Amino acid sequence: MNNFIAGYLPLFDIYLIHLGLAFSQYIVLRAGVFSLATAAFAGIGAYTAGIFAVSLGLHPAIGLLAGTLTGMGAAIVLSIPLARLQGVYQAIATVAFIQICLSLNIYAEGLTGGAMGLNNIPKTIGTGTLFVFAALATYLIWAIERGRLGRAFNTIRQDEAVAASLGISITRHQMLAFAISGALAGLFGGLEAYHSYALDPNQFGFHLLITTLSYVILGGRNSVVGPLVGAAILIILPELARPLAENRMVIYGIMLIVVINYLPKGIADTAIDAVRARRLKNGGDGS
Amino acid sequence: MSTLKLTNLSKRFGGVVASEDVNIEVPAGKIIGLIGPNGAGKTTIINMITGMLAVSGGEIHVGDIDITHAPAHEICRAGLARTFQNIRLLGEATVLENVMIGFHRHETSATLAAMLGLPSAGRETVEIKERAQVMLKEFDLQDFADYPATGLSYGHQRKVEMARAMAAEPNFVLLDEPIAGMNNVESDALAEVFQRLASAGKGVLLIEHNVRFVAKMCSYVYVLDGGRLISQGTPDHVLSDPAVISAYLGDQQYA
Amino acid sequence: MLVQQLLNGLVVSGVYALFSLGFTLVFGIQRILNLAHGAIFMTGAMVSYYVVKSGMPLWLGFILAIIASGLLSVLVEIICFRRLRKTGDEEFGGIISSIGAGLVIMTIAQQVSGTQVLRFPFETFPVVIFKFWGLRVSMLQFFMAGAAIVMVLLLGYYVYKTAFGRRIRAVTDNEAAAMLMGINPNFVYSQTYFIAGALAGAAGVLVGLAFNSITFLMGEPYLMFAFAIIILGGLGSIPGALLASLVFGMVQTLTIAYLPSGLTDTIIFSSLFLILLFRPHGILGKEDAGLLRGRR
Numbered sequence: 001m002n003n004f005i006a007g008y009l010p011l012f013d014i015y016l017i018h019l020g021l022a023f024s025q026y027i028v029l030r031a032g033v034f035s036l037a038t039a040a041f042a043g044i045g046a047y048t049a050g051i052f053a054v055s056l057g058l059h060p061a062i063g064l065l066a067g068t069l070t071g072m073g074a075a076i077v078l079s080i081p082l083a084r085l086q087g088v089y090q091a092i093a094t095v096a097f098i099q100i101c102l103s104l105n106i107y108a109e110g111l112t113g114g115a116m117g118l119n120n121i122p123k124t125i126g127t128g129t130l131f132v133f134a135a136l137a138t139y140l141i142w143a144i145e146r147g148r149l150g151r152a153f154n155t156i157r158q159d160e161a162v163a164a165s166l167g168i169s170i171t172r173h174q175m176l177a178f179a180i181s182g183a184l185a186g187l188f189g190g191l192e193a194y195h196s197y198a199l200d201p202n203q204f205g206f207h208l209l210i211t212t213l214s215y216v217i218l219g220g221r222n223s224v225v226g227p228l229v230g231a232a233i234l235i236i237l238p239e240l241a242r243p244l245a246e247n248r249m250v251i252y253g254i255m256l257i258v259v260i261n262y263l264p265k266g267i268a269d270t271a272i273d274a275v276r277a278r279r280l281k282n283g284g285d286g287s
Numbered sequence: 288m289s290t291l292k293l294t295n296l297s298k299r300f301g302g303v304v305a306s307e308d309v310n311i312e313v314p315a316g317k318i319i320g321l322i323g324p325n326g327a328g329k330t331t332i333i334n335m336i337t338g339m340l341a342v343s344g345g346e347i348h349v350g351d352i353d354i355t356h357a358p359a360h361e362i363c364r365a366g367l368a369r370t371f372q373n374i375r376l377l378g379e380a381t382v383l384e385n386v387m388i389g390f391h392r393h394e395t396s397a398t399l400a401a402m403l404g405l406p407s408a409g410r411e412t413v414e415i416k417e418r419a420q421v422m423l424k425e426f427d428l429q430d431f432a433d434y435p436a437t438g439l440s441y442g443h444q445r446k447v448e449m450a451r452a453m454a455a456e457p458n459f460v461l462l463d464e465p466i467a468g469m470n471n472v473e474s475d476a477l478a479e480v481f482q483r484l485a486s487a488g489k490g491v492l493l494i495e496h497n498v499r500f501v502a503k504m505c506s507y508v509y510v511l512d513g514g515r516l517i518s519q520g521t522p523d524h525v526l527s528d529p530a531v532i533s534a535y536l537g538d539q540q541y542a
Numbered sequence: 543m544l545v546q547q548l549l550n551g552l553v554v555s556g557v558y559a560l561f562s563l564g565f566t567l568v569f570g571i572q573r574i575l576n577l578a579h580g581a582i583f584m585t586g587a588m589v590s591y592y593v594v595k596s597g598m599p600l601w602l603g604f605i606l607a608i609i610a611s612g613l614l615s616v617l618v619e620i621i622c623f624r625r626l627r628k629t630g631d632e633e634f635g636g637i638i639s640s641i642g643a644g645l646v647i648m649t650i651a652q653q654v655s656g657t658q659v660l661r662f663p664f665e666t667f668p669v670v671i672f673k674f675w676g677l678r679v680s681m682l683q684f685f686m687a688g689a690a691i692v693m694v695l696l697l698g699y700y701v702y703k704t705a706f707g708r709r710i711r712a713v714t715d716n717e718a719a720a721m722l723m724g725i726n727p728n729f730v731y732s733q734t735y736f737i738a739g740a741l742a743g744a745a746g747v748l749v750g751l752a753f754n755s756i757t758f759l760m761g762e763p764y765l766m767f768a769f770a771i772i773i774l775g776g777l778g779s780i781p782g783a784l785l786a787s788l789v790f791g792m793v794q795t796l797t798i799a800y801l802p803s804g805l806t807d808t809i810i811f812s813s814l815f816l817i818l819l820f821r822p823h824g825i826l827g828k829e830d831a832g833l834l835r836g837r838r
Contacts, residue, residue, distance in 0.1 A: 034634065081819045087633050088575055088777070089822050092769050096814045099766055103807035143404025147412055148394045155388050158377045165337055166455060167363030167392040176398070206762070210641055217638055222379070253645030260638045261625045280433060 008239075009127055013195060015235045016130040020137045020188030021208075022215035022227035024181045027141065029221050030150075031177035032157035034087050037078060037094035038185045038212050040101040043204030045071035045186025050118045050193040051111065060124040064190045071186015072179050079178035083171050098209060105201040117200040118193075125194040133191060137184060142224045144180075153177060214252055218259055220266030229268040289350030290314045291336075291367070291459045291490055297344035298331055298514075305331045306514040309345070313459060313490040318481060320501040320522070321494045323511035324535055329494045330372060332511070333461050337369050338362045349459065363392050368457035372464045374444050376436040382447050383432040386419040389454025419454065426450045426480070442473040449480060459490040466500060478504060502526060510534070546677050547799045548792065553683045555791025556690030557752075560745035561764050562771040562783045563697060564615075564738025570778025571714045571734055572627065574636035578618050579742055579768065580761025581647035586611040586743025587750035587760060588651055591660050600666055607747045608740045615739020616732050618643045624728070651758035660756040667751050686748045693744060694784065697737065701780065710734060767794075770814040776827020785825060 021038055028035040045067035052063035078097060082090050106114050113119065144150045152173050155163040160170055193199055211234070219230020234255075238248050263270055291313040298306040306328045313319045321329055334340035336347055338359035346355045349365050357365065376385050394415065400408040423429045426446045431439060436447055445465060452460060462481070466474040474497070481504060484491055495501050501508060502522040510518040510525055512534040518525050525531055561583055568576050586607040593603035622639040626632045670681040701707040712720040713727045720727060745764075750756045771790050775782025790810065797806045817824065 081815075085818060085822055088569075088573070088637075089773075089818060091575070091637060092773060093815060093818045095766075096769065096811045096818070099811040100808060100815065103804060103811065107804040107808060139404070140402065143408075144402055147401040147404060147408045148391070148396060149398070149401045151384070151388055152391060154380065155377060155391075158379055159375050161339060161359075162371075162375045162377065164339070164359035165363060165369050166388055166451070167360050168388075169358075169360040180402070210645070213638070213641075247649065249645045250649040253642040253649065256642030256645070257622050257639050260631075260635045260642075261622070264629070264631060264635065276433075 011239060013127055013130055015231055016134040017188050017192050018235060019134050019227060019231050020184055021212045022231045023137050023141050024184035025212045026216050026227050028177050028181045030157060031153040031174050033174050033177055034090040035094045036091055036209050036213060037097050038181060039204045039208035040098040041071040041075055041182045041185035042189035043101055044074050045189030046193040046199055047112055047118060049190030050121045050199050053121055054118060060194050064187060067190030068183050068187040072183035075178045075182020076175060079175045083174060098205060102201055102205050117198055119198045121193055121197055123195060123197055125191055130191060145224055214256060218255060218266055220269030222269045223272055225268040226266050292348045295345035296335060298335060299343045304514055309516055311509050313492045315490045316485055316488045318485050318491040318493055318505050320505035320508040321492060321511060322498060322501055322508060327511040328514040329511055330463060333369060333463050336461060363455055366458035368452040368455045369461040370448050370452050370463055370465055374448050376444055376447060378437045380436055381433050382428060382436050383419055385436045385447055386422050386450045386454055387415050389451035390415045390418060392455045422450045422454055442469060460484055461492045463494050464496060466497060474500060547795055549677060549679060551792040551795035553687050554795050555788045556687045557745050557748055558771060558791050559694060559784055559787035560690050560741045562768045562787050563780060564741040565768045566772040566778055566783040567734060567738050571710060572632060574623055574632050577637060577640040578643035578647060580765030581644040582611050582615050582739045583742040583746040583764055584651060584758060584761035585614055585647060586746030587756045590747040590750060591662060591756050594662060594666055604747050607743045611743025612736040612740035615735045619732060619735040648758050655758055661754050682751060686752060689748060693741060770810050773814055774817055774824050776824035779826040782824055782826035
């Protein structure tokens with residue numbers, strides 16, 4: 001039994017780290033910001049944490065804090081120009097940002113190890129720590145959802161004119177969403193650094209963008225449960241059957257097409273809506 | 288008691304003049320009408336007041352506060368609320384949630400507290416929920432609280448929108464064609480709501496097509512055509528003004 | 543030597559133009575950013591390779607590649623975008639859906655090619671170099687530039703001078719009204735996607751010949767580049783895309799020639815970013831295209 005569980009621990013670790021990234025992607029979309037930059041912020045946080053440990057020899061806690069702050073800082077800086085753009089243009093700008101970070105990373109060999117990556121990062125984070133952080137992130141997102149910020153984000157996303165007419169400052173709230181997104185991505189990027197001995201610049205490119213986005217699309221963009229479910233399915237499913245793992249990219253691709261066309265809200269949200277609708281119907285009949 | 292005052296308000300889009308030299312006063316406790324044929328520029332005026340459109344010339348004051356160039360989200364804090372011509376309710380939210388957002392202006396919990404789900408923020412959410420439910424009751428909508436807002440009938444959706452606007456506790460309310468598409472029964476019900484607003488001391492600017500309704504509700508009416516004011520006065524005066532009649536009906540003689 | 547690089551840049555611009563025109567055309571008519579476009583480009587290259595490898599002449603490979611890419615593009619439209627247009631979610635959903643399509647196409651290509659780098663058999667395209675005025679230009683470069691120019695002219699003629707072009711503009715302007723006038727919008731869209739795909743496929747063949755290295759991932763850098771190009775030119779603007787292809791083709795060639803390597807990408811994408819910052823509608827796009835509505 002122990003071996004069975006131990007065999008799956010690395011998988012669980014991956015889930016926990018990617019859950020944080022999924023939440024980072026989730027919160028910006030929630031506020032109506034079409035940002036795909038989570039991968040870039042994760043890279044910034046990861047490399048900051050890695051460099052702090054390898055070149056500066058600092059305690060992982062400091063490295064993690066640094067990673068979180070740099071991720072958040074980058075996000076806030078990015079949010080300023082992005083505030084003036086809409087929809088597709090925001091998306092393109094964030095993709096450009098990922099590319100810029102990627103090429104700068106490879107170019108700054110002295111600092112980051114360039115294309116060879118950053119190696120020999122002491123592994124100081126285990127499953128337990130990851131679980132704690134993932135749980136905290138989940139709590140954070142859940143608390144935001146239930147409260148004033150979640151309501152404001154929701155309103156901005158659905159109708160900016162209405163949000164403004166009710167006194168909600170769109171720029172302030174979107175910048176806040178960006179900051180939270182950047183902080184989460186930076187933190188979990190740092191956790192990844194301290195968990196996997198080495199970093200490669202290509203880890204934080206288009207591929208990570210696609211996977212992070214997929215978790216949220218598949219699971220749902222409208223409730224905390226969404227990323228939890230989406231990441232679980234996409235990480236665990238390929239492990240259940242060999243053929244699934246080998247054809248991972250095709251399955252992701254097909255899943256994206258099918259879900260966005262036929263189940264646009266994602267699995268978790270569609271289920272939640274259905275439950276709610278049924279409850280209304282039954283409640284109506286009962287009273 | 289303050290007044291919402293538009294002074295020489297103008298709006299130009301490139302070479303096109305959408306509004307010119309519009310002077311309107313909405314005193315507290317009164318219902319003021321703004322009428323005019325389609326395309327006269329009524330919604331442009333509201334959009335300028337609420338900061339959604341930049342003002343090309345002139346000024347807008349609420350009492351002593353100059354809101355001419357204030358950004359849209361600060362207009363609410365100046366005590367103005369508006370409803371939209373095409374009822375913009377949040378499609379993904381329930382009726383209750385829609386009204387809860389109206390209370391945003393009054394939420395004072397710190398951002399950090401809201402983010403971390405601290406008890407102070409939690410209490411505020413509960414409080415807002417209760418206030419929203421009270422508001423729904425006032426509009427006789429309490430049975431619909433958990434329904435998706437866009438699933439309601441047109442008349443009910445209008446009421447939800449009004450409830451949301453009232454939640455912000457404005458001093459002035461801008462109503463953009465609130466009874467469009469309603470029959471007399473429904474519009475009379477809303478008329479009562481508007482009267483209550485005025486009696487509560489709020490200033491109401493009512494933009495409407497339905498001239499009979501405007502005549503019934505308003506103490507003073509402004510008439511807009513082609514972006515300019517062509518007449519103003521009591522409903523009786525305005526409705527018998529030949530300039531107004533020809534603007535609406537052309538220059539034909541109307542038996 | 544500078545003039546040599548400028549010439550090289552011209553040829554590169556031609557290829558970018560072929561790629562980006564289709565990309566911007568699709569966005570112009572449907573506001574969909576088709577991220578599978580890179581995979582379609584790659585498909586053109588692969589089809590031409592397999593045709594030539596099986597012993598058939600290059601010109602046949604070229605034609606088959608163009609047709610195959612065009613058809614693939616239409617297929618993507620039908621499967622991935624048609625439904626989204628009905629629900630009105632094309633801007634966001636289109637990006638997601640097209641990412642999915644790209645993944646599928648690339649994985650299939652990966653399997654078919656065995657994740658190998660494919661190279662055309664020697665002398666598939668005759669290696670002839672012209673030397674004049676101290677410059678070296680290969681016959682292939684002439685062909686590439688020539689093919690690009692011809693196809694762009696054909697596209698221009700088709701879109702601006704024929705009835706089809708009018709129909710595209712009608713449908714883009716107001717789909718419902720166009721339907722009332724007897725135009726079948728779906729047919730118009732499919733034709734547009736075919737053209738876009740065909741152009742990309744042609745570009746793919748040319749690039750495959752030029753670098754003699756075809757992989758399932760070869761389209762991705764071009765896709766990223768196309769972002770920069772169509773933003774600079776203005777989303778949806780054909781003349782804009784042409785102009786921007788010229789600019790970026792030159793910039794890329796010159797920076798690779800004269801600046802330390804690795805800086806090229808940074809420069810290109812930083813330029814893209816700056817453009818989005820200060821002039822999101824690019825050179826020839828519509829004003830306010832990129833900015834938020836209802837803001838001051």
